[in-house]
Amino acid sequence: MKKTTFALFAAALLIQQAFSQTDNLKLSVDRESDKLESKVIEWRRDFHQFPELSNAEFKTAKKIAAHLKSLGLEVKTDVAKTGVVGILRGGKPGPVVALRADMDALPVTERANLPFASKVRSDYNGQTVGVMHACGHDTHVAILMGTAQVLAGMKKDLKGTIKFIFQPAEEGAPQGERGGAQVMVEEGVLENPKVDAIFGLHINAQTEVGKIGYRPGGTMASVNSFSVKIKGKQTHGAYPWLGVDPIVVSAQIINSLQTIVSRQLDLTEEAAVVTIGSIHGGVRSNIIPEEVRMEGTIRALNEDMRKQVIEKIKRTVSHIAESAGAASEVVINEGYPVTFNQPELTAQMLPTLEATAGRENVILRKAVTGAEDFSFFQQKVPGLFIFLGGMPKGKNATETAPHHTPDFYIDESGLKLGVRVLCNLAIDYLEKRDSQAGSSGR
Numbered sequence: 001m002k003k004t005t006f007a008l009f010a011a012a013l014l015i016q017q018a019f020s021q022t023d024n025l026k027l028s029v030d031r032e033s034d035k036l037e038s039k040v041i042e043w044r045r046d047f048h049q050f051p052e053l054s055n056a057e058f059k060t061a062k063k064i065a066a067h068l069k070s071l072g073l074e075v076k077t078d079v080a081k082t083g084v085v086g087i088l089r090g091g092k093p094g095p096v097v098a099l100r101a102d103m104d105a106l107p108v109t110e111r112a113n114l115p116f117a118s119k120v121r122s123d124y125n126g127q128t129v130g131v132m133h134a135c136g137h138d139t140h141v142a143i144l145m146g147t148a149q150v151l152a153g154m155k156k157d158l159k160g161t162i163k164f165i166f167q168p169a170e171e172g173a174p175q176g177e178r179g180g181a182q183v184m185v186e187e188g189v190l191e192n193p194k195v196d197a198i199f200g201l202h203i204n205a206q207t208e209v210g211k212i213g214y215r216p217g218g219t220m221a222s223v224n225s226f227s228v229k230i231k232g233k234q235t236h237g238a239y240p241w242l243g244v245d246p247i248v249v250s251a252q253i254i255n256s257l258q259t260i261v262s263r264q265l266d267l268t269e270e271a272a273v274v275t276i277g278s279i280h281g282g283v284r285s286n287i288i289p290e291e292v293r294m295e296g297t298i299r300a301l302n303e304d305m306r307k308q309v310i311e312k313i314k315r316t317v318s319h320i321a322e323s324a325g326a327a328s329e330v331v332i333n334e335g336y337p338v339t340f341n342q343p344e345l346t347a348q349m350l351p352t353l354e355a356t357a358g359r360e361n362v363i364l365r366k367a368v369t370g371a372e373d374f375s376f377f378q379q380k381v382p383g384l385f386i387f388l389g390g391m392p393k394g395k396n397a398t399e400t401a402p403h404h405t406p407d408f409y410i411d412e413s414g415l416k417l418g419v420r421v422l423c424n425l426a427i428d429y430l431e432k433r434d435s436q437a438g439s440s441g442r
Contacts, residue, residue, distance in 0.1 A: 022431050025154055026355075029423040032150045037416045044142035044412060045116040051105030051131045051138065053122055054169035055179045057082045060103050060141065064166050067145050071152040073164070080183035086164040087193075088152055094160025095433040097426050098190065098198040098381075100181075100374060101137070101144035102170035108134040111406035125175050134408045136203035136390060141166060143201070143388075143418035150423050160430040161193055170373050181376040190380050196433065197345060198383040199425045200374045201418060203390040206397040209414035212357045212421065213365035213387035216346040218270060218301035220339035220385070223371035224310065228253065228294040228317055229329040230281075237286035246292040247281055249324045253317055254279070254294070260312045270301035272309055273369050299369040303338055337375040342382040349384055352428045356421045370403075384425070388418050 052060050061082045068075045068086035076085040082103070109130025110118045120131040133139075148164045169179030190198075207213055230250050235243025254276050261272050274296065281292030298313070300306035314330050321328035353362045365387065374385050390410040391400055401407035 021157065022427060025157060025427050026424055028154055029150055029420055029427070032153060033146065033416050033419045033423070036146050036149060036419065040142045040146040040415050040419060041412045043145055044138050044415060047138035047141055048114075048133050049116040049118055051118050051120055051133045052103075053107065053124060053131055053174070054104040054171050055081050055173050055177055056122070057103045057168050061166070061168070064103075064141065064145065068148060068164065071149055072155075073148065073152065079189060080168060080179055080187055082168040083184055083189070084166040085189060086148055086166075088148070088155060088158070088162045088164070090158025090160050090162070090430070091156035092159040094158075094430050095196040096161045096163065096193045097429045098163040098165055098195045098377070099144060099147060099422050099426060100165040100167055100198060100200040100377065101140035102167045103137055103141055104169055104171050105131050105137065106134045106171055106404060108132040108404065108406055108408075110134070112401075112409050114409075132406070132408070134405060135171070135403045136205070136408075136410055137170065139203045139390070139410055139412075139415055139418070140201070143415055143422065146415075146419040147422040147426075150419060151426060158427070158430060160433070162426050162430075163189075163193075163195060165189060165198075181373040185376050185380060190377065195381050197429055198374075198377045198381055199349075199422065199429075200377075200383070200385045201388045201422065202372070202385070203410055203414070203418070204387045205390050205400050205403060205408060205410060207363075207387055207389040208391050208395070209389045209393055209411045210357065210417060211361045211363055211389040212353050212417070213363045213389075214341070214346065214350070214353060214384070215365050215367060216341050216343040217367075218338045219341050219365075219367055220372045220375070221271075221273070221299040221301050221367070221369040222303070222306045222336060222338045222375070224298045224306070224335035225333045226296050226298060226310075226313065227331045227333070228296070230292045230294075230317075230321055231327040231329075232288070232290060232292075232324075234290040235288050237288055240288055243288050244325045245288050246326055247289070249321055249326045250279060250281065250292045250294060252324075253320050256316050256320060257296075257313060260309055260316065264312055265305055265308060270305055271299075271367065271369060272301070272305050273297070273299040274309060274313065275299075298332075298335075299371065301338055301367050301369070306338070336371045336373045337379055339372045339375040339385055340378050341384050342378070345382045345384050348432065349425055349428065352424050353386065353421065356424045357417060386421070388414060388421070390414050
């Protein structure tokens with residue numbers, strides 16, 4: 001009995017010491033992130049002023065790699081073309097956690113009146129375009145650079161290894177190229193050492209500074225673009241019975257595609273979207289053309305529903321075209337899977353979010369039909385993707401410029417919370433996994 005009592009006491013003492021050490025690390029995170037805030041903002045402004053498009057983040061990657069090397073990290077460059085990976089090995093053995101930031105900008109001409117506004121112009125799929133960080137990836141890079149610096153300063157006390165993944169081409173590679181998270185995974189970014197869990201965040205211009213949004217399960221939609229070609233028979237517009245009108249057939253198809261979501265899916269499970277974004281056919285008012293081409297997008301928050309939508313699009317197009325005597329072709333392009341936050345990991349890390357931002361500032365949010373290629377990492381290892389507030393306090397979310405627009409704006413006072421939450425997620429995950437392994441007799 002005495003031995004059992006002593007063993008329980010010793011175990012309790014070890015747990016108390018572990019929590020004390022973790023608390024000390026978090027106090028250090030708060031202190032160091034305060035000191036580093038102005039530097040994080042400086043980095044963000046530099047990346048914002050000099051943005052680079054997908055798969056062309058050469059100068060961005062060079063700056064990141066130089067910073068990580070200055071911290072003493074193991075650094076790998078040219079991952080998935082321009083990606084950078086830094087490895088921080090803690091002073092104590094333990095699991096491996098990854099933190100990810102995306103680096104690329106968008107073909108958008110900036111209109112915001114900022115002293116560090118982008119004036120960059122570049123080539124995008126054969127067109128000369130303005131380039132802007134209109135989705136906040138500049139903030140993601142700056143936050144993760146700050147996170148790396150804070151965690152590197154407590155290296156000897158960390159129980160495991162942290163991988164800092166700076167990813168190119170989240171917005172999609174240029175025509176004829178591949179890139180992004182999928183290619184990083186293919187090139188082994190989650191191996192050597194093998195990652196046990198991954199965390200990422202996205203700044204949000206419609207969420208108030210100081211707040212964090214999260215959702216277990218499907219949090220961002222899968223995405224597939226698709227194209228449809230309808231081939232009829234050309235004729236004079238005055239004699240439609242002498243041909244097969246692909247424009248009328250296309251109109252019937254567009255209307256019918258909308259019934260896939262509204263009438264053929266169980267919407268009590270999850271949302272889905274089918275949108276036709278472009279349609280091209282004909283050159284003159286009195287000529288029925290031979291061919292019409294359409295392009296669209298598919299969004300789903302459930303992998304089974306995604307498969308159903310794809311199959312129903314093919315069936316709808318084929319049968320309507322056939323009924324009119326036209327030929328059809330449907331091409332479904334490779335896309336992103338559902339961004340799926342593993343419920344167990346989300347529940348495990350929720351106390352970390354609440355302790356970092358305050359329980360009242362951590363919001364269970366609705367799923368969104370935007371997409372994120374962070375989902376490719378989550379297909380391989382458990383992952384948690386959260387949203388960080390970037391809207392100035394007191395603003396109305398319906399009146400602030402959305403992402404991917406020329407007036408997109410981020411309140412930089414929210415960046416420090418981003419550093420703190422990524423640091424604390426890494427520290428707590430390493431500590432909890434280490435404790436679980438210890439209690440199971442690792």
